[in-house]
Amino acid sequence: MDVFLTSPWIPAEWIRAHGLIPRGIWASESFHSGGSPLSAGVCAFAEAAVRFAETATDSVVIFSTACDQMRRGFDTAQLHGLERDFLFNLPATETLAAKQIYRAELERLGRFLLAIGGHAPAAATLRQELMQSNATRQRLLESATTTSPRGFAEAVSRFHWDGEYSPPPPDAQGNPVALALVGGPFLPPHWKLLDEIEAAGGRVVFNATKTGERSLSPSFDWAAGTNPFDALVRGYHDHMVDVFQRPNTRLYSWLKPRLAAREVRGIVLWLFTGCDLWRAEAHTLRKTFGLPVLQLEADEATGFSARDLTRIQAFVETLQ
Numbered sequence: 001m002d003v004f005l006t007s008p009w010i011p012a013e014w015i016r017a018h019g020l021i022p023r024g025i026w027a028s029e030s031f032h033s034g035g036s037p038l039s040a041g042v043c044a045f046a047e048a049a050v051r052f053a054e055t056a057t058d059s060v061v062i063f064s065t066a067c068d069q070m071r072r073g074f075d076t077a078q079l080h081g082l083e084r085d086f087l088f089n090l091p092a093t094e095t096l097a098a099k100q101i102y103r104a105e106l107e108r109l110g111r112f113l114l115a116i117g118g119h120a121p122a123a124a125t126l127r128q129e130l131m132q133s134n135a136t137r138q139r140l141l142e143s144a145t146t147t148s149p150r151g152f153a154e155a156v157s158r159f160h161w162d163g164e165y166s167p168p169p170p171d172a173q174g175n176p177v178a179l180a181l182v183g184g185p186f187l188p189p190h191w192k193l194l195d196e197i198e199a200a201g202g203r204v205v206f207n208a209t210k211t212g213e214r215s216l217s218p219s220f221d222w223a224a225g226t227n228p229f230d231a232l233v234r235g236y237h238d239h240m241v242d243v244f245q246r247p248n249t250r251l252y253s254w255l256k257p258r259l260a261a262r263e264v265r266g267i268v269l270w271l272f273t274g275c276d277l278w279r280a281e282a283h284t285l286r287k288t289f290g291l292p293v294l295q296l297e298a299d300e301a302t303g304f305s306a307r308d309l310t311r312i313q314a315f316v317e318t319l320q
Protein backbone atom coordinates (compact mmCIF):
# COMPACT_ATOMS: atom_id res chain seq x y z
CA MET A 1 0.00 0.00 0.00
CA ASP A 2 1.17 3.54 -0.74
CA VAL A 3 1.67 5.78 2.30
CA PHE A 4 1.80 9.45 1.31
CA LEU A 5 3.90 11.75 3.48
CA THR A 6 3.17 15.47 3.69
CA SER A 7 6.54 16.30 5.24
CA PRO A 8 10.13 15.20 4.58
CA TRP A 9 10.55 14.90 8.38
CA ILE A 10 8.33 11.82 8.54
CA PRO A 11 10.78 8.99 7.86
CA ALA A 12 10.18 7.15 4.60
CA GLU A 13 12.70 4.56 5.81
CA TRP A 14 10.40 3.63 8.70
CA ILE A 15 7.46 3.07 6.34
CA ARG A 16 9.55 1.00 3.97
CA ALA A 17 10.88 -1.15 6.81
CA HIS A 18 7.23 -2.02 7.58
CA GLY A 19 6.81 -3.37 4.04
CA LEU A 20 4.74 -0.42 2.80
CA ILE A 21 5.57 2.13 0.10
CA PRO A 22 6.35 5.68 1.23
CA ARG A 23 5.70 8.50 -1.22
CA GLY A 24 6.41 12.19 -0.88
CA ILE A 25 2.90 13.49 -1.59
CA TRP A 26 4.34 16.51 -3.44
CA ALA A 27 5.97 14.19 -6.00
CA SER A 28 2.67 12.65 -7.06
CA GLU A 29 1.30 13.72 -10.43
CA SER A 30 -2.19 13.92 -9.02
CA PHE A 31 -1.21 16.06 -6.04
CA HIS A 32 -1.09 19.37 -7.84
CA SER A 33 -3.80 18.91 -10.39
CA GLY A 34 -5.64 22.09 -9.41
CA GLY A 35 -9.39 21.66 -9.16
CA SER A 36 -11.67 23.39 -6.73
CA PRO A 37 -11.02 27.07 -6.03
CA LEU A 38 -9.11 27.89 -2.90
CA SER A 39 -10.78 28.93 0.28
CA ALA A 40 -9.64 32.37 1.37
CA GLY A 41 -6.47 32.26 3.42
CA VAL A 42 -5.93 28.51 3.08
CA CYS A 43 -2.48 27.45 1.96
CA ALA A 44 -2.79 25.61 -1.36
CA PHE A 45 -0.35 22.93 -0.26
CA ALA A 46 -2.46 22.00 2.78
CA GLU A 47 -5.62 22.17 0.71
CA ALA A 48 -4.13 19.97 -2.01
CA ALA A 49 -3.19 17.41 0.67
CA VAL A 50 -6.82 17.24 1.83
CA ARG A 51 -8.10 16.94 -1.75
CA PHE A 52 -5.55 14.24 -2.42
CA ALA A 53 -6.59 12.28 0.70
CA GLU A 54 -10.22 12.46 -0.41
CA THR A 55 -9.48 10.91 -3.79
CA ALA A 56 -6.68 8.44 -2.97
CA THR A 57 -8.99 6.01 -1.23
CA ASP A 58 -6.72 2.98 -1.61
CA SER A 59 -3.81 4.61 0.22
CA VAL A 60 -3.22 6.62 3.39
CA VAL A 61 -1.94 10.14 3.96
CA ILE A 62 0.25 11.10 6.91
CA PHE A 63 -0.38 14.70 7.85
CA SER A 64 1.93 16.56 10.23
CA THR A 65 1.52 19.18 12.94
CA ALA A 66 4.16 21.44 11.35
CA CYS A 67 1.62 24.25 11.01
CA ASP A 68 -1.98 25.12 11.83
CA GLN A 69 -2.99 24.80 8.19
CA MET A 70 -1.85 21.21 8.02
CA ARG A 71 -3.46 20.40 11.37
CA ARG A 72 -6.75 21.85 10.16
CA GLY A 73 -6.33 19.92 6.92
CA PHE A 74 -6.15 16.71 8.90
CA ASP A 75 -9.26 17.67 10.91
CA THR A 76 -11.09 18.37 7.65
CA ALA A 77 -10.06 15.00 6.24
CA GLN A 78 -11.37 13.34 9.42
CA LEU A 79 -14.66 15.22 9.16
CA HIS A 80 -14.97 13.81 5.64
CA GLY A 81 -14.68 10.32 7.11
CA LEU A 82 -11.04 9.68 6.17
CA GLU A 83 -10.23 7.96 9.41
CA ARG A 84 -7.47 5.87 7.92
CA ASP A 85 -5.19 8.94 7.75
CA PHE A 86 -2.69 9.81 10.48
CA LEU A 87 -1.53 13.02 12.14
CA PHE A 88 2.18 12.92 13.00
CA ASN A 89 3.17 15.20 15.86
CA LEU A 90 6.37 16.96 14.78
CA PRO A 91 7.97 18.57 17.84
CA ALA A 92 8.84 22.22 17.30
CA THR A 93 11.72 22.40 19.76
CA GLU A 94 15.15 20.79 19.91
CA THR A 95 15.07 19.66 23.54
CA LEU A 96 15.55 16.17 24.93
CA ALA A 97 11.81 16.05 25.67
CA ALA A 98 11.14 16.89 22.02
CA LYS A 99 13.32 14.03 20.91
CA GLN A 100 11.40 11.68 23.20
CA ILE A 101 8.13 12.92 21.69
CA TYR A 102 9.52 12.30 18.21
CA ARG A 103 10.53 8.79 19.24
CA ALA A 104 7.09 8.10 20.73
CA GLU A 105 5.44 9.38 17.53
CA LEU A 106 7.51 6.96 15.45
CA GLU A 107 6.39 4.12 17.70
CA ARG A 108 2.76 5.25 17.41
CA LEU A 109 3.15 5.50 13.63
CA GLY A 110 4.61 1.98 13.66
CA ARG A 111 1.47 0.66 15.39
CA PHE A 112 -0.67 2.45 12.80
CA LEU A 113 1.35 0.90 9.96
CA LEU A 114 0.82 -2.56 11.44
CA ALA A 115 -2.91 -1.87 11.66
CA ILE A 116 -3.12 -1.01 7.95
CA GLY A 117 -1.31 -4.14 6.81
CA GLY A 118 2.39 -3.50 7.42
CA HIS A 119 4.64 -5.98 9.14
CA ALA A 120 6.90 -5.54 12.15
CA PRO A 121 10.23 -4.16 10.93
CA ALA A 122 13.32 -6.32 11.42
CA ALA A 123 16.34 -4.44 12.77
CA ALA A 124 18.46 -5.63 9.84
CA THR A 125 15.88 -4.34 7.33
CA LEU A 126 15.72 -0.94 8.97
CA ARG A 127 19.50 -0.73 9.10
CA GLN A 128 19.68 -1.57 5.40
CA GLU A 129 17.07 1.09 4.61
CA LEU A 130 19.00 3.72 6.55
CA MET A 131 22.29 2.85 4.89
CA GLN A 132 20.78 3.00 1.43
CA SER A 133 18.97 6.24 2.15
CA ASN A 134 22.13 7.79 3.58
CA ALA A 135 24.08 6.91 0.45
CA THR A 136 21.42 8.29 -1.88
CA ARG A 137 21.01 11.51 0.09
CA GLN A 138 24.77 11.98 0.01
CA ARG A 139 24.97 11.48 -3.74
CA LEU A 140 22.16 13.93 -4.30
CA LEU A 141 23.78 16.52 -2.06
CA GLU A 142 27.07 16.15 -3.92
CA SER A 143 25.27 16.74 -7.22
CA ALA A 144 23.55 19.93 -5.99
CA THR A 145 26.24 22.30 -7.23
CA THR A 146 27.19 20.55 -10.46
CA THR A 147 23.84 19.94 -12.10
CA SER A 148 21.10 22.09 -13.53
CA PRO A 149 18.67 23.47 -10.91
CA ARG A 150 15.81 21.73 -12.65
CA GLY A 151 17.67 18.43 -12.97
CA PHE A 152 18.45 18.57 -9.26
CA ALA A 153 14.82 19.31 -8.33
CA GLU A 154 13.70 16.37 -10.46
CA ALA A 155 16.26 14.02 -8.91
CA VAL A 156 15.28 14.97 -5.35
CA SER A 157 11.62 14.54 -6.21
CA ARG A 158 12.35 11.08 -7.64
CA PHE A 159 14.10 10.15 -4.41
CA HIS A 160 11.04 11.16 -2.39
CA TRP A 161 8.82 9.21 -4.75
CA ASP A 162 10.53 5.82 -4.84
CA GLY A 163 13.79 6.20 -2.92
CA GLU A 164 15.84 5.82 -6.09
CA TYR A 165 18.78 7.87 -7.30
CA SER A 166 18.53 9.12 -10.86
CA PRO A 167 21.69 11.10 -11.56
CA PRO A 168 20.88 14.58 -12.79
CA PRO A 169 22.92 15.48 -15.88
CA PRO A 170 25.99 17.67 -15.28
CA ASP A 171 25.57 21.21 -16.44
CA ALA A 172 27.83 24.06 -17.55
CA GLN A 173 27.24 27.06 -15.34
CA GLY A 174 28.62 30.16 -17.09
CA ASN A 175 28.55 33.28 -14.94
CA PRO A 176 24.95 33.98 -13.99
CA VAL A 177 23.70 35.83 -10.91
CA ALA A 178 23.74 33.26 -8.12
CA LEU A 179 20.44 33.01 -6.24
CA ALA A 180 19.09 30.93 -3.41
CA LEU A 181 15.54 29.67 -3.41
CA VAL A 182 14.40 29.46 0.20
CA GLY A 183 10.98 28.52 1.48
CA GLY A 184 8.14 26.02 1.51
CA PRO A 185 7.21 23.23 -0.90
CA PHE A 186 8.39 23.82 -4.47
CA LEU A 187 6.29 21.50 -6.61
CA PRO A 188 6.88 20.10 -10.13
CA PRO A 189 4.53 22.68 -11.76
CA HIS A 190 6.77 25.37 -10.23
CA TRP A 191 10.02 24.03 -11.68
CA LYS A 192 9.60 26.10 -14.82
CA LEU A 193 10.39 29.05 -12.59
CA LEU A 194 13.98 27.76 -12.50
CA ASP A 195 14.13 27.98 -16.29
CA GLU A 196 12.69 31.47 -16.20
CA ILE A 197 15.32 32.58 -13.71
CA GLU A 198 18.04 31.23 -16.02
CA ALA A 199 16.47 32.96 -19.00
CA ALA A 200 16.64 36.21 -17.01
CA GLY A 201 20.39 35.76 -16.38
CA GLY A 202 20.23 34.23 -12.92
CA ARG A 203 20.61 30.75 -11.54
CA VAL A 204 19.35 28.99 -8.44
CA VAL A 205 22.61 27.62 -7.07
CA PHE A 206 21.01 26.69 -3.75
CA ASN A 207 17.53 25.18 -3.63
CA ALA A 208 16.70 25.39 0.07
CA THR A 209 12.98 24.78 -0.29
CA LYS A 210 11.16 22.15 1.70
CA THR A 211 11.27 19.81 -1.29
CA GLY A 212 14.86 20.67 -2.29
CA GLU A 213 18.20 20.34 -0.59
CA ARG A 214 16.75 20.93 2.88
CA SER A 215 14.70 17.76 2.57
CA LEU A 216 17.93 15.76 2.29
CA SER A 217 19.19 16.85 5.72
CA PRO A 218 18.43 13.69 7.71
CA SER A 219 21.61 11.74 8.17
CA PHE A 220 22.23 8.47 9.99
CA ASP A 221 25.43 7.54 11.68
CA TRP A 222 25.95 4.90 14.26
CA ALA A 223 28.73 3.18 16.02
CA ALA A 224 28.85 -0.56 15.50
CA GLY A 225 25.99 -2.21 17.31
CA THR A 226 23.79 0.90 17.64
CA ASN A 227 20.12 0.09 17.45
CA PRO A 228 18.94 1.26 14.00
CA PHE A 229 15.76 2.68 15.54
CA ASP A 230 17.92 4.96 17.72
CA ALA A 231 19.84 5.98 14.59
CA LEU A 232 16.55 6.74 12.84
CA VAL A 233 15.29 8.93 15.70
CA ARG A 234 18.59 10.83 15.95
CA GLY A 235 19.06 11.06 12.20
CA TYR A 236 15.74 12.83 11.70
CA HIS A 237 15.19 14.71 14.93
CA ASP A 238 18.70 16.16 15.12
CA HIS A 239 18.81 17.18 11.45
CA MET A 240 15.35 18.60 10.89
CA VAL A 241 15.76 22.06 9.35
CA ASP A 242 12.50 23.93 9.11
CA VAL A 243 10.74 27.20 9.71
CA PHE A 244 8.27 25.88 12.30
CA GLN A 245 10.97 25.13 14.86
CA ARG A 246 11.29 27.44 17.86
CA PRO A 247 13.74 28.97 18.00
CA ASN A 248 14.46 28.40 14.35
CA THR A 249 18.17 29.09 14.74
CA ARG A 250 18.98 25.73 13.18
CA LEU A 251 17.46 26.94 9.92
CA TYR A 252 19.70 30.01 9.88
CA SER A 253 22.79 28.07 10.96
CA TRP A 254 22.14 25.65 8.12
CA LEU A 255 21.59 28.39 5.53
CA LYS A 256 24.56 30.57 6.47
CA PRO A 257 27.57 28.49 5.33
CA ARG A 258 25.78 27.35 2.19
CA LEU A 259 24.84 30.87 1.11
CA ALA A 260 28.45 31.95 1.64
CA ALA A 261 30.06 28.93 -0.07
CA ARG A 262 27.91 29.38 -3.19
CA GLU A 263 28.41 33.14 -3.27
CA VAL A 264 24.69 33.80 -3.33
CA ARG A 265 23.79 37.39 -4.22
CA GLY A 266 20.05 37.33 -3.66
CA ILE A 267 17.35 35.22 -2.05
CA VAL A 268 14.05 34.28 -3.63
CA LEU A 269 11.67 33.57 -0.77
CA TRP A 270 9.12 31.06 -2.01
CA LEU A 271 5.90 30.64 -0.07
CA PHE A 272 2.27 29.74 -0.46
CA THR A 273 -0.32 32.41 0.13
CA GLY A 274 -1.63 31.79 3.63
CA CYS A 275 1.73 30.53 4.91
CA ASP A 276 2.41 32.91 7.78
CA LEU A 277 5.43 30.92 8.92
CA TRP A 278 7.48 31.68 5.83
CA ARG A 279 6.10 35.16 5.30
CA ALA A 280 7.37 36.13 8.73
CA GLU A 281 10.93 35.21 7.75
CA ALA A 282 11.39 37.79 4.98
CA HIS A 283 12.67 40.51 7.28
CA THR A 284 14.91 38.18 9.30
CA LEU A 285 16.44 36.69 6.15
CA ARG A 286 17.29 40.19 4.89
CA LYS A 287 18.68 41.29 8.22
CA THR A 288 20.63 38.12 8.99
CA PHE A 289 22.34 37.68 5.65
CA GLY A 290 22.39 41.24 4.31
CA LEU A 291 21.07 40.02 0.97
CA PRO A 292 18.17 41.35 -1.11
CA VAL A 293 15.08 39.16 -0.79
CA LEU A 294 12.39 38.77 -3.45
CA GLN A 295 9.21 37.31 -2.00
CA LEU A 296 7.17 35.18 -4.39
CA GLU A 297 3.81 33.77 -3.42
CA ALA A 298 2.16 30.76 -5.02
CA ASP A 299 -1.56 31.21 -4.61
CA GLU A 300 -2.27 27.77 -5.95
CA ALA A 301 -0.42 24.48 -6.20
CA THR A 302 -0.39 24.54 -9.99
CA GLY A 303 1.97 27.34 -10.95
CA PHE A 304 2.96 30.97 -10.66
CA SER A 305 1.81 34.19 -12.25
CA ALA A 306 3.04 36.27 -15.19
CA ARG A 307 3.53 39.13 -12.76
CA ASP A 308 5.99 36.98 -10.82
CA LEU A 309 8.04 36.50 -13.98
CA THR A 310 8.36 40.24 -14.44
CA ARG A 311 9.42 40.65 -10.83
CA ILE A 312 12.05 37.92 -11.21
CA GLN A 313 13.47 39.56 -14.31
CA ALA A 314 13.67 42.90 -12.53
CA PHE A 315 15.26 41.30 -9.45
CA VAL A 316 18.00 39.58 -11.47
CA GLU A 317 18.58 42.76 -13.45
CA THR A 318 19.22 44.80 -10.32
CA LEU A 319 21.82 42.25 -9.20
CA GLN A 320 23.68 42.10 -12.51
Ligand code: SF4
Nearest residue numbers: 043045067069184275
Ligand atom coordinates in the same frame (compact mmCIF):
# COMPACT_ATOMS: atom_id res chain seq x y z
S1 SF4 B 1 3.44 25.94 3.09
FE1 SF4 B 1 3.29 26.89 5.15
S2 SF4 B 1 1.09 26.93 5.60
FE2 SF4 B 1 1.38 25.53 3.88
S3 SF4 B 1 1.54 23.51 4.79
FE3 SF4 B 1 3.64 24.29 4.58
S4 SF4 B 1 4.14 25.36 6.51
FE4 SF4 B 1 1.89 25.02 6.42
